[in-house]
Amino acid sequence: MIQIYCMAHQDRSDRVRWLLEELQVPYQDHFLNRTNGELKTESYLKLNPMGRVPTVVDGDTAIFESGGICLYLADKYQSKGLAPSLDSLERAEYLQWMVFSVASLECVVARMFTFQDKTQSQIESIKLEVEAQCKIMKVALNKVLEKQPYLLKSGFSAADIMMAAVIPGAADYLMEPGSAIEKYMKNLMARPAAVKAQVF
Ligand SMILES: N[C@@H](CCC(=O)N[C@@H](CS)C(=O)NCC(=O)O)C(=O)O
CATH class of the missing domain: 3.40.30.10 (Glutaredoxin)
Incomplete structure (x- = not known):
């Protein structure tokens, strides 16, 4: 096991x-x-x-x-069926989002959790930097999610799990009310496996 x-x-x-x-x-x-x-x-x-x-x-x-x-x-x-096969063209997009979720998004989101020993003005400046970075990533994600319910056209994959596990860390900057990202998160958070795993 x-x-x-x-x-x-x-x-x-x-x-x-x-x-x-x-x-x-x-x-x-x-x-x-x-x-x-x-x-x-x-x-x-x-x-x-x-x-x-x-x-x-x-x-x-x-x-x-x-x-x-x-x-x-x-x-x-x-x-x-949660990872496209090696010979599938969608594999490239899948790898892109899997790595993006940690190397681009989580790297920025994690800065919201390192406020200890920081002054108020340092905290404000970190928040501004995180907001600016999230703004760019939010546009990229919304663009995909306005077209389709999941990151891959073929449907739900492990890339959605990685992304949805990271997004709430900077919810204020990423999940604009009424946006495609917000809808995406509501859908994913309700998945029985996510509820059972107590992710959110
Ligand atoms: N990039 C690593 C990050 C691992 C990581 O920092 N984990 C945190 C918990 S979420 C941890 O172990 N913190 C303990 C510590 O820093 O002492 C991953 O995604 O697995």
């Missing part, structure tokens, strides 16, 4: 758990306590040298980086 190491349901293990629920693949959660140093024990660092979560153990293999884990799992269970 797939083993998930996490701190809580709502950390970055959320997307892995949601994907496994969609794929109907059984998994087991292991909750680690950061305050007690459980992310930095010798045995955990052997699984994830970054001392972070999530980590997934599948058989003898330990994998870290939530985006890499989801790419791996969606391919491993490709017959379930």
Whole structure:
């Protein structure tokens, strides 16, 4: 069975758990306590040298980086239809959105969670930068989602899980009332697998 190491349901293990629920693949959660140093024990660092979560153990293999884990799992269970096949043209768009969700969007959104030790004026300036970056990404995402309900024309995929898990972190800047992104999020948040995985 797939083993998930996490701190809580709502950390970055959320997307892995949601994907496994969609794929109907059984998994087991292991909750680690950061305050007690459980992310930095010798045995955990052997699984994830970054001392972070999530980590997934599948058989003898330990994998870290939530985006890499989801790419791996969606391919491993490709017959379930959440990742376009290697020879499909849509594969390119799929990879683009999978990587965009973490490398472009989450990088910016995560700045909203690093306010400790910052002065009020530093916080205001971070917020302005995040807002400006989100504005560009919001236009790109709305353009796609105004045409179709999911990132890929063929339908729901693991790329939607990655994207929807990140968007709420900067909801004020990304989910304009009445926008395609807002509609997209409402639809995804209601998916039984997302509800079961307690993502939102
Ligand atoms: N890019 C990594 C980020 C991993 C990460 O920073 N995880 C956070 C929780 S969501 C963590 O482990 N924080 C613990 C710490 O920083 O001590 C991923 O997507 O897996």
